[in-house]
Amino acid sequence: METVIELNGVVAVLGSFPALAGVNLTVQRGEILLLQGPNGAGKTSLLRVCAGLMPIERGTGTILGIDLATNRQDIRTRVGLLGHTNGLYLDLSVEQNIQFWASTVGASKDEVANAMRTMRVDGRLAKVKAGQLSAGQRRRTALASLIVRRAEIWLLDEPHAGLDAAGRDELDALLRNAVAAGATVVLASHESERAASLATRTVTVDGGGAQ
Amino acid sequence: MNSAVTTPRGTGTRNTRILGVLTIILMVLLTFCGLIFSGEDINQGSTVRIMYVHVPSIWVAYLAFGMTALCSAIYLSGRNRSLIWDRFSGAAGEIGVLFVAVSLVTGSLWGRLTWGTYWVWDARLTSTAFLFITYIGYLAVRRLGGTHRQRARRSAVLALIAILEIPLVHFSVNVWRTLHQKASVADPNAKVALDGLMLFSLFLGLIAFTMLFAWLVIHRQRSLALEDAVADRGLDAAIEARREEATN
Amino acid sequence: MDHASFIIGSWVLTFASVIGYAVYVIRRGRELSKNATSEEMPWT
Amino acid sequence: MSTVSQRRRVAVAVARKDLTIEWNSRILVNQVAPFAAIVMVLFAFALDNDGILQRVAPGLVWLATLFSMLVVIQRTFAVESADGALDALRVAGVDPSAIFAGKSLALMVQLFALELLLVGTAVVLYGVNMTLVGFAEALVTLLAATVGLACVGTLYGGLAGGARGRETLLPLLLLPVVAPVLIGATRATEAAFGSGGTKVSEGWPWIVLLLVFAVIFAAVGSVAFGPLVDE
Numbered sequence: 001m002e003t004v005i006e007l008n009g010v011v012a013v014l015g016s017f018p019a020l021a022g023v024n025l026t027v028q029r030g031e032i033l034l035l036q037g038p039n040g041a042g043k044t045s046l047l048r049v050c051a052g053l054m055p056i057e058r059g060t061g062t063i064l065g066i067d068l069a070t071n072r073q074d075i076r077t078r079v080g081l082l083g084h085t086n087g088l089y090l091d092l093s094v095e096q097n098i099q100f101w102a103s104t105v106g107a108s109k110d111e112v113a114n115a116m117r118t119m120r121v122d123g124r125l126a127k128v129k130a131g132q133l134s135a136g137q138r139r140r141t142a143l144a145s146l147i148v149r150r151a152e153i154w155l156l157d158e159p160h161a162g163l164d165a166a167g168r169d170e171l172d173a174l175l176r177n178a179v180a181a182g183a184t185v186v187l188a189s190h191e192s193e194r195a196a197s198l199a200t201r202t203v204t205v206d207g208g209g210a211q
Numbered sequence: 212m213n214s215a216v217t218t219p220r221g222t223g224t225r226n227t228r229i230l231g232v233l234t235i236i237l238m239v240l241l242t243f244c245g246l247i248f249s250g251e252d253i254n255q256g257s258t259v260r261i262m263y264v265h266v267p268s269i270w271v272a273y274l275a276f277g278m279t280a281l282c283s284a285i286y287l288s289g290r291n292r293s294l295i296w297d298r299f300s301g302a303a304g305e306i307g308v309l310f311v312a313v314s315l316v317t318g319s320l321w322g323r324l325t326w327g328t329y330w331v332w333d334a335r336l337t338s339t340a341f342l343f344i345t346y347i348g349y350l351a352v353r354r355l356g357g358t359h360r361q362r363a364r365r366s367a368v369l370a371l372i373a374i375l376e377i378p379l380v381h382f383s384v385n386v387w388r389t390l391h392q393k394a395s396v397a398d399p400n401a402k403v404a405l406d407g408l409m410l411f412s413l414f415l416g417l418i419a420f421t422m423l424f425a426w427l428v429i430h431r432q433r434s435l436a437l438e439d440a441v442a443d444r445g446l447d448a449a450i451e452a453r454r455e456e457a458t459n
Numbered sequence: 460m461d462h463a464s465f466i467i468g469s470w471v472l473t474f475a476s477v478i479g480y481a482v483y484v485i486r487r488g489r490e491l492s493k494n495a496t497s498e499e500m501p502w503t
Numbered sequence: 504m505s506t507v508s509q510r511r512r513v514a515v516a517v518a519r520k521d522l523t524i525e526w527n528s529r530i531l532v533n534q535v536a537p538f539a540a541i542v543m544v545l546f547a548f549a550l551d552n553d554g555i556l557q558r559v560a561p562g563l564v565w566l567a568t569l570f571s572m573l574v575v576i577q578r579t580f581a582v583e584s585a586d587g588a589l590d591a592l593r594v595a596g597v598d599p600s601a602i603f604a605g606k607s608l609a610l611m612v613q614l615f616a617l618e619l620l621l622v623g624t625a626v627v628l629y630g631v632n633m634t635l636v637g638f639a640e641a642l643v644t645l646l647a648a649t650v651g652l653a654c655v656g657t658l659y660g661g662l663a664g665g666a667r668g669r670e671t672l673l674p675l676l677l678l679p680v681v682a683p684v685l686i687g688a689t690r691a692t693e694a695a696f697g698s699g700g701t702k703v704s705e706g707w708p709w710i711v712l713l714l715v716f717a718v719i720f721a722a723v724g725s726v727a728f729g730p731l732v733d734e
Contacts, residue, residue, distance in 0.1 A: 015356055016445060021453035041457075051594045057358055057446075073729075077596025087591025089520065089582060091528040096520075103516035104595050106509070129527065130586075149595060207457025208450070220495070222488030224502050238474075246470065260466045264473040306480075313476050317469040324462050341679050348676045352662070355669065365662070368730045372658075372723055376680050379719065383683035383712060387690070423477065430484045433502060437491035440499040 002029040004153055004184050005050055009059035010068075011208075012049050019045035021208030022059065027186060030179055034199035035188040035210075042208040043188035044084065047155045050186060051081040064152060080151030082159055086142035090131030094121050094141045097130055101145035115147035118174060120167075135162035143171065154178060156187040160194060172198050222433035230426050237419035244412040252409070258324040261317055263412050267420035268314035269339070274424060275307030276346065280374040283367035294439065295432070297363035300370055302431035304349050306424060311343045334385040341380050345373050359439055510601040517597075517605025522612060524582055531575065531613050536620055539571040543624045553630060558699050560629040561692035564621045565685050568652070571617055573674055576656045579610060580664025589732075599729030603657055607724065610653040618645045622692075631696045636703050641695035644706065647713035648688040654720040655680050661732040687712040 005027035012020040020042050027033050035043045048054040050063055052075035061068035063075045088097050095116070102112045116122040119140040125133075130141060139162045146154070154175065160168050168191075175185050175198065188205075189195035196202060204211050223231075245263035252259035279300045286296035318336065319329040330336065353366045497503060525531050546563045550556055556563075583589035592602060622641060625631050633641065656677065663673035687709040693699065694706025 011446075011450060013358055013446065016442060016449065018446060018450045018453050021450040053590060053594050055358065055361070073596065075596075076594050079594070081591075081594045083587055083590060085587025085590070087587045089524055089588055090585055091524040091582065092520065093527075096523055100516060100520045101591070101595065104513050104592070104597050106512060145591075207455065208453040209457055220489065220492040220500075220503075221485065222492065222502075223485070242470070246466070256462075257466060258462055261469045264470055268473060309476060309480055313473050316472060320465050320469050324465055341682060344675070344679045348672075348679065351672060351675060355672075364730050368727050369662075372727060375719065375723060379683050379716060380679070383686045386712070387686045427477075427481060427484065430481075430488060433500070434484055434488040434491060437488060437495055437499065440495055441491055444494075 003027070004029050004064050005061075005186070006063075007049070007059065007061040007068075010049060010056050010061050011058035012045055012054050013057050014045070018057075018208055019054075020049060020056075023049075023205075023208070023210045025203065025210050027184060029182070029184050031201055032175060032179055032185045032199045033187070034192075034195045034202045035186065035205050036192060036202055037188075037205035041205045042210075043205045044157050045208075046205060046210065047081060047157050047186065047188060048083070050153070051079050051155050052076045053081065078151065079153040079155060080146045080149045081155045081157075082142055082146055083157045086130075086138050087145070088130040088138060088141055091129060093127050093129055094133070094137075094144075095126040097141055098145050098148060102148040105149055107148040107150065111148050115144040118147060119144040119170070136164055136167060139163055140167060143174070147174070152183055154183055154185045154187075156185065156189075158189055159187055160189055160191045168194060222430045222437070227426060227429055230422060230429075234419060234422045234426055237415060237422065241412065241415050241419050244408065244415055249408045249412045250406060255325060258321060259409065261321040261324075263416045265314055265317040265321055266413060267416040268310045268317065270417055271420045271424045272307045272311040272314060272342070274421065275303040275310065275428070276342070276374070276377075278303040278428070279307065279346075279349070279370050283370035286363060286367045287371070292360070292363070294359055294363055295436070297359070297367065298432045298435040298439070299428065300367065301350075301353055301435055302428045304346055304353070304370070305431060306427050308343065308346045308350060310424075311339060311346070315339060315343060332388065334381070334388040337388075338377070338381040338384045341384070342377060345376065345380075349373060359442070510598050510604070513597050513601035514604035514608065517592075517602055518608035518612075521579060521582070521606060521609030525609075525613060530578055531617070535571050535574050535578075536617060538574065539567050539617055539621055540624055542567045542570060543621065543628060547628060556629040557631060560625045560631050561696055561698055562685075562689045563629075564618070564625050564692060565648075565688050567621050568614070568618055569678065569681060569685065571621075572614060572652060572656055573677070575610065575613055575617070576660035576673065576677075577664065577670060579606060579657075580660050584664060593733065599732060600725040602732075603661070603724050603728035606661075607653045607657040607721070610657055611649050614649045614653055614656075615645060618649060625696075631698075633696060634703065637695040637697060640703055640706050640710075641692060644688055644691040644695060644710055644713065647710050647717060648684050648691075651684050651713060651717035651720055652681060654717065654724045655684075658720065658724040658728055658731065661728055683716050684713060687716070 003026055005025060007023050007025040010020055010023045011018055023042070023046060025046070035046060037043055045054060049056060049061070049068070052063065052068065052072035055072070056068055064078055066075050068075070089100070092100065095112075098112050098116060113122070116126060121137065121140050121144055125137065130138060133141065139159070143159070159171055163171060172194070179185055187195060187199075241263060245260055249260070251257045282296045282300040282303065286292060286300065289296065322331065323329050349366060349369055352369050353362060355362070355365065357365075492500060543563065546567070547556060550559070580589075583592070622645070626633070659673060659676045659680070663669045663676065691706040691709035691713065694701045694703050694709070697703070
């Protein structure tokens, strides 16, 4: 087994608030890890730290063997994060958004078309501006942009939120496929039943720590 | 910990106290030399006495901004990135802003006497005003928040940009003044014929103000270190509190 | 001395600003050092 | 790290994305350009003298440019933070210097369009007459000044737009830095307009100043953008 995420006593702060107060976490390749916990427990911050987005104040950690303290930039090219926000440009159409994210990694037109088909944002929706989409459609667009990014670790913050029943099934299938293809998934979710059936392991995050 | 409470606390040490006392002595000496003993200038009359505080102030300002840039560069280039360099930059930047403000005001008072106006669009004055605003911006960026290291990196980069920008602003303002319209007033560098005692007073002023700068920057650096320490202690407490949330 | 008000004014202003700032720095240092540990004050 | 060709690809993608956003939303055309035009009209009210207006037209053009630029820069970074796209860009591991290049490029195009409009307004409203050589010189001035402005603007816009509550910082940081551009561009434009009897040939040294500024801040920006914007 290969360890892809390893955190030891990681503290991360938002302003002066310790969102993470000493997290120890190890994740192996191929896992689908579910982070559970109440609001404000630190799930989002944990995902952001793993994405190399939030600097760590204390402790040590490696993501895919890369040191979190010194090489966050290198980590980012290899992970994909879907946060609370979708990271979409509201004045761009669905297709333009996905196309843009594809071009940052050099993904082909076929990959874009495939991703759009997988998340069912092709056809009529493709030309609609992201700002005019429903919450669920935006989530789908964001997921499609994530697919084209070919991440090795998928970090998903409430990915089921706003999706309809069919969308959730598609998402689950998508994640299983990604894991089968060698990716690792860490997701935070309140949809405990659905997420638990998907996950291979569950970790409870609370008070800025993880058990 | 206990023994520490009994000793007087603060940012001072024996050495800074000696430095402080020496500075005060030189300042008193400067006051006597500058205001009483030294003679009047042939062209400028008694107004030359403003020079003994004005020139050292702007000297300290330049020194301070130079130190800000230097310490920022050391911070960014250091392998362990010690925050002490960041605090020295911050302390020097703050003191530089203070002294540039002082020299702008004393300069305009002097200008009122010699040129008959508080402000002229002279190249040096104008670029000094820009210097002032630029470092106010620097101090504002220091206060943006975030962790100590975020603050340090952001402000160090900005300090280096500022030091690059200053010659450019100075050069363009300079060319602007000399090419565009000749300054209608006296040359700000109007030849002041300094006799021995006047020259002595000016040097005394430079030395006294440099020592004052050293004293201020040491104390300010230390009090900034304490501010950081308070924040860190706050963080320790907050981490404890945060962990306790979990057990409930 | 001609223009005494301007000259004295310049000197007073300079010293007042510097003393004001110095007092602020010293006071702040004293206040913060009350609860500081020795490790946090390497100069002592 | 990323290769040159990768960086170029990303920079072009970012620039095209910003321009597409402008094309889709028409904020520049529908809001900023009218704002810039009304500023030019207000200058005329404030100065209220045809002779003076003609004389100071170049300065007014560049002042209006600077004010409008602040709005445009705030807009270009608001677009990034509205739905967390800047985070997404960071997490995509996109090289900060590529983001800088892309956003500066898009800003250049928008600023250039704005400046053309403002020069046009000055010609119409303030009665500026230009020779053909003067017109060519004005164009070169616009180009040189725009590159510098866009680079500094993107650099400080990123710093000020990176988080909430920092918008007010942008003018404080930006305006002192662009003083050389204001001076150089105004003098060069005066030469191009022939304001106050200046000859066209007097403008070229100023354009050199603008170019030096542009080169310095393009270089500084690609190095410093990452550390300034990244948290």
